[in-house]
Structure formats: C-alpha cells, structure tokens
Amino acid sequence: MPIDKEKEIERIKEVESINLAREEIRDEVIETKKAVEKDNELLANRVHQKFKDNNIKSFDIVGAIGAGKTALLEKIIEKISSQYRTLVICGDITTRVDADRIEKHKAETVQINTGRECALNAYHIHQIIKNKDLNNYDLVFIENVGNLICPSDFILGTDKRLIVVSTTEGEWVVEKHPMLFKMSDIAVINKIDLKERLGTDVDKMISDAKKINLKIEVITTSAKTGENIEKLMNLMGL
Amino acid sequence: MKEELIKIEELIGNFDNIEKSDIKDLMQRLFSKLGNRLEKYVGDYPTFIEPVYLEDNVKIGDDVLLGPNVYIGANSEIQDYVEMSNTIIFENVIIGENFKLENCVVAKGSSFKFNNLNMKNSVLIGETKSKDELQSKKF
Numbered sequence A: 001m002p003i004d005k006e007k008e009i010e011r012i013k014e015v016e017s018i019n020l021a022r023e024e025i026r027d028e029v030i031e032t033k034k035a036v037e038k039d040n041e042l043l044a045n046r047v048h049q050k051f052k053d054n055n056i057k058s059f060d061i062v063g064a065i066g067a068g069k070t071a072l073l074e075k076i077i078e079k080i081s082s083q084y085r086t087l088v089i090c091g092d093i094t095t096r097v098d099a100d101r102i103e104k105h106k107a108e109t110v111q112i113n114t115g116r117e118c119a120l121n122a123y124h125i126h127q128i129i130k131n132k133d134l135n136n137y138d139l140v141f142i143e144n145v146g147n148l149i150c151p152s153d154f155i156l157g158t159d160k161r162l163i164v165v166s167t168t169e170g171e172w173v174v175e176k177h178p179m180l181f182k183m184s185d186i187a188v189i190n191k192i193d194l195k196e197r198l199g200t201d202v203d204k205m206i207s208d209a210k211k212i213n214l215k216i217e218v219i220t221t222s223a224k225t226g227e228n229i230e231k232l233m234n235l236m237g238l
Numbered sequence B: 001m002k003e004e005l006i007k008i009e010e011l012i013g014n015f016d017n018i019e020k021s022d023i024k025d026l027m028q029r030l031f032s033k034l035g036n037r038l039e040k041y042v043g044d045y046p047t048f049i050e051p052v053y054l055e056d057n058v059k060i061g062d063d064v065l066l067g068p069n070v071y072i073g074a075n076s077e078i079q080d081y082v083e084m085s086n087t088i089i090f091e092n093v094i095i096g097e098n099f100k101l102e103n104c105v106v107a108k109g110s111s112f113k114f115n116n117l118n119m120k121n122s123v124l125i126g127e128t129k130s131k132d133e134l135q136s137k138k139f
C-alpha cells in the first residue's frame, strides 16, 4: 500500500469515522475497519479457548469513569483471594493506580497503559497471557479503560462481561449508552448508598437496562458499604 | 538487573557463538526482575504493557506498542508503529518505522534506518539503511 494511503487510513482509524474518508479510498477504509474487527474477534476466541483449556473463569469489567470498577474488584478480591489464584489486568490511559489498589488484596496484577487508546483489545490480552503460565490461575479479571463507548468495539474473550455504572452519573446514563449494555451479561448499578442523597431514579436505570437487553442481569451495589457484593459474586458464579 | 544486562552485552559481543550461549536464560532472568520506568521518555503516548523499563531520553514515535518485558537503553529512538515484546534495546539505537520485534536483543549503537522488519529470537547489530545489510543471528 502506498505510504500516503497508509497514512490516510491511519488518520481515519484515529478519528474512527469512515465518513471522513476521501471518496477514492472509501472502500479500502471500510475494508480495513472490517479487517480490524475480524482480527480482534479471532484473537478474542483464541484467548477464551486458552482460559477454558486451563479451567479459568474470566470476566471483563467495563463502565463509566469512576463508577467503581476497581472498588468493586477490591471488595470481591478481598473475599476470594485466599481461595482462587487470581490475575487482574487493569487498563488505564496512564498510571499504575488501579493495579496498586488491587495488589493490596493479594492478587497478581498487570497494568496496561493504553496511552491514546480508549479501550483494551484482544491483542493486549493475548500478549499478556502468552507470557504467563495459565496453569497458575483460577480466575482472571480484566478492568477496561473507564468509558462507556470504545470498549464496545472490542470483545476480549472472557466468559462474561460486566458493565458498571453508578448513581452519580444520572438516571439517563443507561439509555444513553445502549451498545455496551447490549453486549454485557451483568449490569451493576453502584454507589447505591448515595441514591437518596442524589435523588437518582434507580428503577428507571434498571428498567432501561432490561429494555436494552432482555437477558441482562441487573444488580445494585455499594462498594462502600458492601451492600449486595455477595449477591453480585453469586451472579458471577464465584 | 544491571548484572544481567552486562552479561548479555558481553555475550552479544561474541556474535558467532550466540546460539550456544545461555542468552535465553539470562533474558528470562532479566525480565523476571524488570520493573517499570515509564516517565522519562520523549514523544507520543505509546501503549505500555508492563513491565517496560525506559532509561533516560528514549524517543518514542506514534502508535507504538511496548511490552510486556521491554528494556530500552538511554538515548535510543523508537519510530512510529513499532511493536516489541520480550526485547532488549541497548543505548543509542535507532529502530525504524513499523518494526515488529519479539524476543530480540539489539546491540548498542545500532541504527536501522529503514521501515518494516519482523524478527523473532534474534540478536541484531549494524548501522544500515536497508534490510539486506542487517546483521542478525538467531538464538
């Protein structure tokens, strides 16, 4: 491929919109986008197979910035780290803050800093597990980069995907972000301890989630008070 | 970490005997001790899968993916679209655009001023502007 075409495709990938492609190369841009998605799916399947071959239960946790993904993981891992050998992969633009928080509860962690990318992809996960002896783990959690948009483009090859939102984002957050709710198995509405104070209509959030995805399990939790953490673990089969 | 780096550097100085050396074990040992050092680079925001250790003044281009297990020596330059894992780059090296290195060691002062190279399990040395002049040895 000529270098200017390559550069153009890179640019389009960056802004993530084929609408901006010049007419002459529009087809090629579309093909590239399709190929990227297909490659990710193939790799995700390979990742999932490896987890299954090693009897590992795996979860991918997506959700809004600051909704409490790490806080929930801390609560869960605190309860189970003596029972399951756990690997936690944390995705963030930068810093090792989340991995350090998790490590306090005696789970092994790997931090990925995505730099300018707003989601983890299956290739990242594949690179990590390629360098690990998966015999050493019973459980893998992957905390995606916090946002409700980009992770919908990339499945990671886990058994289940959890989506976490919270009462602080307002009761419209679910209906505004249907894509990730469609592709998740469990929806967690966290910070339920703040519901009264904020006056958030949590019932609306629950019914929105169920409208978007008939099969989704919805649970309200508080990582602060510990409310419903055991129930969430039951839903996850832990 | 320094101890393994010094030994690896000695080994690759004896280029012809690399296959028979214990370079693989040494690399494993280095990677098992490798921590993160990510603050001191110049350039774009790459993706890092830890551990990645960057000495001072490493330059990094756009859309680069480093890790897991990458060590890069001082003043080395990593150009756009490069991807590396389980790889050691010594100091004052230039790695051209779109190199993909897995389990490689690049000797001090090497400069590869060309694009597109896919290498695994090799030591690379040289100052070249084309793929044909590159010296490499599998291990």
Ligand SMILES: Nc1nc2c(ncn2[C@@H]2O[C@H](COP(=O)(O)OP(=O)(O)OP(=O)(O)O)[C@@H](O)[C@H]2O)c(=O)[nH]1
Binding pocket: A063, A064, A065, A066, A067, A068, A069, A070, A071, A072, A098, A145, A146, A147, A190, A191, A192, A193, A194, A221, A222, A223, A224, A225
């Ligand atoms: N009141 C209350 N605060 C919570 C709860 N869960 C998390 N928090 C607080 O919310 C803030 C963000 O929590 P994190 O666990 O870092 O959220 P996150 O989703 O991992 O955030 P990112 O990884 O940055 O996207 C922290 O100050 C937590 O202490 C909760 O259930 N109730």
Ligand SMILES: [Mg+2]
Binding pocket: A069, A070, A071, A098, A143
């Ligand atoms: Mg977090």
